[in-house]
Amino acid sequence: MRLPQNSPVKRFALPCIIVCAVILAAAAAYVYSRPWHRGFIVTPMYTLAHTNKTAALTFDDGPSRERTPRLLALLKKYNVTATFFMTGYHIGQYPEIAKAVYRDGHLIGNHSFHHRRLIFKSPSYIGREIDAADALIRNTGQTNVQYFRPPYCKKILLLPLLLKLRGKTLVTGTYDPPSEYKTPYNSTNIANEVLENITPGAIIFLHDGSGDNADAFIDSVERIIQGLRAQGYVFARIDR
Structure with missing residues (x-):
């Protein structure tokens, strides 16, 4: 019909x-x-270009008063340089700590201003999140803010396009230890997960933004550094 x-x-x-x-x-x-190694429009940086035993320690969500200064002292002790993906909000809270990160030779990346998921957001909203954090990062003395890691690594639709238009590099990573999100915070489990799952060129997720469990956090990072060095690894910033 x-x-x-x-x-x-x-x-x-x-x-x-x-x-x-x-x-x-x-x-x-x-x-x-959804996978860290794929992206809409752009391919994320999820591993280093090095094919030798090089790994990158990356620290998200900071700086914090409880973890970041102690972390800087630990990295200096072992002569390790790392990458810190900071939120603009926390840089605003602790500007001197953020400046210390840059002075110590570490790379600062943009992790947005508020650390909110940037999916299904307007271009203007995403732009404000990027620009506000960029401005505060530049106040540390680091003039070039090339690298952006999305909050929660959510990276679909508009965000990759906007980063591409701004000439920024979208960064995810290789391994995020599950035990870092569990309670009680167990530094041995976190370190063992990293040591058992790392391959050359790995970009490792860790978090210095929390004020909790600072002792265990520092212990986990020290175990990771010692363990990977025992395996023959060296450490690098993601831009090296």
Whole structure:
């Protein structure tokens, strides 16, 4: 049976098809972009270019008063340089600690201002999050803010495009120890997970932004440094 030209079914068929196609495309982009090594429009930096035994320690969400100064002392003790993905909010709280990170030879990357998921946000909102954190990072003395790690590593749709247009590098990573998110915080478990799962060129996720469990956090980082060096690894910033 042929439907009349003014049939409601005909009038709404095309819009429904378009909406369904958009939803399916967005879902496909989301699924494709979930792994750390893939991204919509751009391929994230998820490992170092080095093929030798080099690893990068990266620290997210800081700086914090409880963890970051002690972490800097530990890294200096072992002559290790690292990468700190800082939030603008915490730089604003502890500007002198952020400056100390730069003075000690570490790289500072942008981790947004508020550490909110940047999915399904407007271009202007995402831009403000990037720019506000960039400005505070530059106040540390580091003039070039090239690297951006999304909060929670959520990186679909608009964010990769905006980073590409700004000439920034989208960074994820290679290994994030599950025990770092468990309670009680167990430094031995965290270190063992890292030591057992690292391959050459790994970018390791750790977090200095929390004020809790500072002793255990420092112990876990020291165990990781000692253990990887015993395996023949050297450490590098992600830009080296």
